[in-house]
Amino acid sequence: MPESRIPHPAPQPDAPSVEIVTPPEQERVIPVFTPAGDDAVLVRAQAGDHQAFAQLYSLHKRRIYSLCLRMVGNIAEAEDLTQEAFLQLHRKIATFRGDSAFSTWLHRLAVNVVLMQLRKKGLSLISLDEAMEPAPEERPGRSFGAPDLALSGAIDRLALQKAIDELPAGYRLIFVLHDIEGYEHNEIAAMLECSIGNSKSQLHKARLKLRETLRMSTQEEGRR
Amino acid sequence: MTDDTKEMSCAAFQAQLPELIGAGVNVSAHPHVQSCELCRALLSDLETIAEAARQLFPIEEPPDKLWDQIELRIRTEKGTEG
Numbered sequence: 001m002p003e004s005r006i007p008h009p010a011p012q013p014d015a016p017s018v019e020i021v022t023p024p025e026q027e028r029v030i031p032v033f034t035p036a037g038d039d040a041v042l043v044r045a046q047a048g049d050h051q052a053f054a055q056l057y058s059l060h061k062r063r064i065y066s067l068c069l070r071m072v073g074n075i076a077e078a079e080d081l082t083q084e085a086f087l088q089l090h091r092k093i094a095t096f097r098g099d100s101a102f103s104t105w106l107h108r109l110a111v112n113v114v115l116m117q118l119r120k121k122g123l124s125l126i127s128l129d130e131a132m133e134p135a136p137e138e139r140p141g142r143s144f145g146a147p148d149l150a151l152s153g154a155i156d157r158l159a160l161q162k163a164i165d166e167l168p169a170g171y172r173l174i175f176v177l178h179d180i181e182g183y184e185h186n187e188i189a190a191m192l193e194c195s196i197g198n199s200k201s202q203l204h205k206a207r208l209k210l211r212e213t214l215r216m217s218t219q220e221e222g223r224r
Numbered sequence: 225m226t227d228d229t230k231e232m233s234c235a236a237f238q239a240q241l242p243e244l245i246g247a248g249v250n251v252s253a254h255p256h257v258q259s260c261e262l263c264r265a266l267l268s269d270l271e272t273i274a275e276a277a278r279q280l281f282p283i284e285e286p287p288d289k290l291w292d293q294i295e296l297r298i299r300t301e302k303g304t305e306g
Contacts, residue, residue, distance in 0.1 A: 050298075057291060065286035082286055086294050087301075155276040164277065179277045185246050200246035207270045214273070 042102055046094050053093070057086055060103065064110045070176045071114045073165045081117060085110040111177070115191060118169065155214060163213040171206035178203050232256045234263055245270070 041059070044052035064085050069078035088109055096105055164172060177183045177191070178199075185199040192199070237256040244251050251257060257264050 053298075054291070054295075057294065061286050061290070062283045065290075066281065066284045069284055070281055079286060079290055083290060083294050083297070087297055090294075090298055091301075155272060157276070157280060160273070160276055160280055164280075175277070179274050180281060196246075197243070200242040204242035204245065204270075207273055210273050210277075211266070211269045 042093075042096070046096065053090060056089075060106055061086075063103070064106065067107065067110055067181070068114055070180055071111075071173060072118075072169075073167075073172055077117075081110075081114050084117070085113045088113055111181075111191065115173075118173065121169075156217075159214055159217045160210070163210045163217070166213065167206055167209060171202060171209060174199060174202045175206040175210075179207075234260060237263055238266075241267075 041052050041055050045056050061082070065078060065082045068081040068085070069075065072078055072081065085106075089106060092109070096102065164175065167175060173192075174188060177188050178185070183191070185196045185203075188194075188199045189196045194202075232255075234256075237254070237260070241251070244254070251267055252264075257267055
């Protein structure tokens with residue numbers, strides 16, 4: 001298996017908090033160190049070596065921070081969540097038994113930290129779904145517009161980034177987990193404790209919302 | 225898919241769309257998409273957005289102060305345990 005990809009392990013008995021969640025298929029750049037080097041640092045960190053833990057932080061901080069940032073879309077919150085994820089790691093690192101890649105385990109731990117925080121803030125997919133349900137006249141079937149308003153093949157990166165940042169929290173969460181992090185709907189449903197159908201529906205609505213935002217952005221650009 | 229799908233309304237097709245996409249079906253081959261320019265444009269846009277998003281996010285660097293804060297919290301927790 002290529003070093004740059006996280007494998008798909010069986011459910012981990014030592015996984016933190018939420019189980020059943022298998023890791024993403026895509027992305028997965030696990031950089032800058034060899035498995036052997038990682039193992040050695042890991043073993044020392046598990047034994048309580050603070051320098052080794054600092055090294056682990058240094059190796060994984062970008063990936064975990066980037067994950068948090070994508071999921072919440074807010075720098076201050078992403079910093080807090082990254083901090084919390086590494087504190088959780090510090091508390092639980094001795095329980096890691098190596099049944100999966102360490103980076104996979106840590107990724108899952110961080111996702112769980114973010115989800116717990118979002119739940120504390122009262123994110124409810126069902127209520128969010130109801131709240132976001134468009135009025136009949138705004139439903140996609142009637143809001144298509146003419147074909148010439150369809151997005152062109154190339155999407156402006158900044159506009160897309162902005163549109164994702166502006167998504168309602170629940171939509172962004174599922175969009176990031178599925179389209180960016182590569183989780184499958186059954187995995188997302190397990191993590192978010194919702195139905196697979198709900199996960200599919202939320203993702204679809206997130207994409208529709210993005211399309212609408214991008215089209216409006218394109219139209220505004222055209223008027224200038 | 226039956227011949228009825230050719231006559232399917234956009235609303236009916238779109239109601240099925242999350243399930244079709246989520247199931248990994250080749251939606252572009254759906255008879256309704258073949259015959260409906262609007263739904264074809266919609267599908268194309270959704271695919272473009274998903275593809276663009278996959279390539280969008282760079283790996284970000286957290287601020288240096290974050291490690292200082294983590295270390296402080298670790299020391300505090302150790303102190304509490306002790």
